[in-house]
Amino acid sequence: MLCARRILLVAWCTLLVCPNSALAGLWAHGSEHKDRWPSSPSAFYSDYALIGGKRTYSYKDTLVSDAAFDRIFDERHDRFIGFGPEGDATLTVDESLRADVEAALGRTTRLNLGGYEERVLCYASSRPGDDTVALFTLSKCPENCQRVSEIQIRARKREVRVLSKCAKVPGVHAGIATQSGLHLGMTGAEVEAVLGTPQHIQKGLQGTMWFYAASVSVAMSREEAARRGFPGVEHKPVPGTSYCPTPGFDKFIVLWLREGRVSAWRVWLDWGL
Secondary structure: OOOOHHHHHHHHHHHEEEOOOOOOOOOOOOOOEEEOOEEOOOOOOOOEEOOOOOOEEEOOOOOOOHHHHHHHHOEEEEEEEEEEOOEEEEEEOOOOOOHHHHHOOOOOOOOOOOOOOEEEEEEEOOOOOOOOOOOEEEEEOOOOOEEEEEEEEEEOOEEOOOOHOOEOOOOOOOOOEEEOOEEOOOEEEEEEEEHHHEEEEEEEOEEEEEEEEEEEEEOOOHOOOOOHOOOEEEOOOOOOOOOOOOOEEEEEEEEEEOOOOEEEEEEEEEOOO
């Protein structure tokens, strides 16, 4: 489902060569971002785990300022805190693996819901009166199907099409948040204080959707490329050329609001590898 966007990313990245960009900076996981793209990704793909999840949302490209880029790529949005029976486990988009999720929440079935290369782990709260569901998307399946590319938290179990296949656990609950302060029940004003003005607002089946998105290309060290299972994307010249692999990726943060408060949100990093 992501083929068209991936082709665009690869085509753009092949034009990049080794000299450093003036916008380069280093992220906590060891990748160096080389180039920011001035417009946001223009499509948001299907979410097969949800009721009506085959619907695809698209919107017009928007310019992304440096300030908006920095807000979107703030890694505190990627770190979800409060998982586990004691609420002391952290799981991180683009860092945590399936083994980390299952260590925090218990084993569950990996669901193939019809996506191009994604699989989903689903957990629903077993706490009395708590309607929270957590969805974890694993990317690069079936060959390299361990890393969590997306975490989604939802306040309404009835919106989840695959609820009967979700593990019921006490480690998922309404108090889960990101280190940046995203959580269920936020007002729109509280969201804007964290993320700024949304780039796009659209009515969805599960509420009003607020979209934030930006794209970047990245230089990986040998260690980082090997750790991700893609040793061929190490940032060094391809023999006989000046070309260095710099894969690109899109980052999406999407929130659903009902009656003016956040009823769900997701953070998703889509690599063009």
